[in-house]
Amino acid sequence: MISVGIVGGTGYTGSELLRLLVRHPCIALRAVTSRAEAGTAIAEHYTALRGLTDLSFSAPEAARLAECDLVFFATPNGTAMQEASQLLDSGVRVIDLAADFRLKDVELWQRWYGQTHAAPALVDEAVYGLPELNRRAIAGARLVANPGCYPTAVTLGLLPLLEAGVVDANRVIADVKSGVSGAGRKASTALLMAECGESFKAYSVSGHRHQPEIQENLKRALGMDVGLTFVPHLLPMVRGIEATLYATRLQPDHELAETDLTALYQKRYQDEPFVDVLPSATSVETRSVRGTNLCRVAVTEPQGAGVVVVQSVIDNLVKGAAGQAVQNMNIMFGWEETTGLALSALAP
């Protein structure tokens, strides 16, 4: 049994971590922080957790967090990088759900995130926490950079195709839609029901900070640059990401049929407990993964016209954040990777 802390327990990913961790058999929660709710019983703030924890939120005090074996940061970008060094020096392992340690190029990070990196010396050591790409490195890590939600859906959707070299890696399109919980719990006019309800829009079309993250992932996997156009959209729903991915077949008249493409995905993910490959004609729905740590994918080549279309869905708060963080914890501590993550979808 290890003791675990969560910094940022009142945010959407922090509360999702709580939902998963109160039932995890190998951990005991020691500290869950919120500056605004310090002193409030967690089960009073989240009545869904009544009977499952006696803990109260506390202020983020370094001394208390240093008593943990592992601390999750479910905080805005730029928070974990201020505290990670001290915690690591105290023997605490860290998983950051934010972006502080995701990009290996510090200059690039500073440009996209608009701040000076406070712990550049830790960036090299940090392990990018996408188990399907990096499992072995995660197992020995002290510091894990949990992937972004869009990068999880897009990277898992594209990996088998690009690794097999059957599509043009210079021109891949990711048309991706997210529910509003992806933007976090903080108040914002653009996220009011009357602003984003019954409407649908693309945003950050000229560039989004998840683009370099996806490109670093694909380069890590392939050893070469991938030309990617990534456009995120805001959907008037709470949870879920759907990525529709387009890539051009290198040899349109090649014999590789749709069933072979599906077989390619099945083979790549056959040992992955959290990637489910569906038959090619399936419409993959976000509600089929709502509340679960699954990524569901289907691959098809409409009318054999030379363009491969991949659908990839995740729950942004689970496989896109808290669930993946728990998966990483399980790997780091040598437990069965699925521990605490046998979750059924909340559909409808």
Ligand SMILES: NC(=O)C1=CN([C@@H]2O[C@H](COP(=O)(O)OP(=O)(O)OC[C@H]3O[C@@H](n4cnc5c(N)ncnc54)[C@H](OP(=O)(O)O)[C@@H]3O)[C@@H](O)[C@H]2O)C=CC1
């Ligand atoms: N929402 C999503 O789908 C995903 C989010 N992420 C990333 O995970 C991180 C958390 O996201 P999310 O849960 O949505 O965010 P929220 O805005 O919903 O929550 C932020 C939490 O952090 C706490 N907090 C804020 N500032 C500080 C600080 N300076 N020091 C300590 N605690 C702080 C807040 O509580 P209080 O202010 O009371 O201390 C709150 O509990 C972000 O970096 C986000 O980019 C990653 C993947 C998906």
Ligand SMILES: CC(=O)N[C@@H](CCC(=O)OP(=O)(O)O)C(=O)O
């Ligand atoms: C719908 C929505 O607004 N989504 C967020 C995704 C943010 C996120 O989780 O990304 P980081 O962890 O890299 O900050 C956005 O586009 O900013």
